Amino acid sequence: MKFAKMHGAGNDYVYVNCFEEIIDDPVAMARTVSNRNFGIGSDGLILILPSGKADVRMRMFNSDGSESEMCGNGIRCVAKYAYDHGIVDKKEITAETGAGILTLQLFTNPDNRVERVRVNMGKPRLSRGEIPMTGNPREQVINQELKILDRTFHITCVSMGNPHCIIFVDNVDEFPVAKYGPVIENLDLFPNRTNVEFIEIISPTEIKQRTWERGAGETLACGTGSSAVTVACVLNGRTEHRVLNHLLGGDLEMEWAQDGSVYMTGPAVQVFEGDFDPR
Numbered sequence: 001m002k003f004a005k006m007h008g009a010g011n012d013y014v015y016v017n018c019f020e021e022i023i024d025d026p027v028a029m030a031r032t033v034s035n036r037n038f039g040i041g042s043d044g045l046i047l048i049l050p051s052g053k054a055d056v057r058m059r060m061f062n063s064d065g066s067e068s069e070m071c072g073n074g075i076r077c078v079a080k081y082a083y084d085h086g087i088v089d090k091k092e093i094t095a096e097t098g099a100g101i102l103t104l105q106l107f108t109n110p111d112n113r114v115e116r117v118r119v120n121m122g123k124p125r126l127s128r129g130e131i132p133m134t135g136n137p138r139e140q141v142i143n144q145e146l147k148i149l150d151r152t153f154h155i156t157c158v159s160m161g162n163p164h165c166i167i168f169v170d171n172v173d174e175f176p177v178a179k180y181g182p183v184i185e186n187l188d189l190f191p192n193r194t195n196v197e198f199i200e201i202i203s204p205t206e207i208k209q210r211t212w213e214r215g216a217g218e219t220l221a222c223g224t225g226s227s228a229v230t231v232a233c234v235l236n237g238r239t240e241h242r243v244l245n246h247l248l249g250g251d252l253e254m255e256w257a258q259d260g261s262v263y264m265t266g267p268a269v270q271v272f273e274g275d276f277d278p279r
């Protein structure tokens with residue numbers, strides 16, 4: 001199986017061009033390739049597929065094999081792969097995802113390789129029913145108390161096609177993400193589990209994020225998470241609509257725009273290509 005190893009702000013995946021390759025069991029393949037000791041090593045597996053509705057289609061699998069509706073850092077790398085490998089030959093493309101069809105704008109370097117991508121991540125979904133969360137399906141969860149283990153947090157929950165639970169903390173560098181992240185991920189409150197974002201506000205235009213990802217653990221960045229966080233920051237009166245988000249693996253430029261959509265701009269990097277033959 002030919003693959004490319006790519007990352008967006010350090011959120012790394014194995015990408016397979018399914019215009020050419022066939023993967024019979026992507027769940028098992030995601031677990032195998034993601035293993036950092038016995039596989040290629042990644043946060044998961046992303047398939048780049050033909051689409052009847054858009055220029056390309058993305059399917060993404062976390063390192064535990066679970067499939068997610070959407071991956072923000074992944075979709076930027078899908079766009080880079082598609083342009084750099086000649087699947088598309090234009091700089092504004094569409095991509096079909098589990099969260100709908102998204103539009104992406106590609107920015108190239110002097111060698112005509114994609115370096116940065118701006119993605120219209122779509123409109124946030126705020127009701128419990130859409131996230132999904134248990135309770136009244138029409139209610140929104142903004143700054144609601146959540147008691148777990150030895151702490152009381154205030155959570156805001158947003159879906160960007162996939163679920164996110166956002167918590168503001170004073171010092172994100174020192175926050176024990178691995179202690180609280182998995183407990184929140186697996187609460188009965190979230191029937192499909194959830195991603196968990198821990199956020200420190202630096203100023204009305206700058207924030208810092210660490211992420212506990214559903215199905216993958218702590219990662220260096222999360223694009224859908226960053227989009228959900230941008231919305232949560234505004235809803236809680238913490239920032240303006242446009243913020244620079246510093247994640248462990250790099251920065252993302254975020255905007256919750258007047259048209260109701262969230263826009264994310266960030267890097268897309270190919271690290272290497274290879275052949276995988278698990279014998």
Ligand SMILES: N[C@@H](CCC[C@H](N)C(=O)O)C(=O)O
Pocket residue numbers: 011062067068069070071072073074162163195213214215216219221222223224225
């Ligand atoms: N890292 C991704 C999100 C990947 C999927 C997530 N773990 C989930 O299960 O929803 C991003 O950049 O958005």
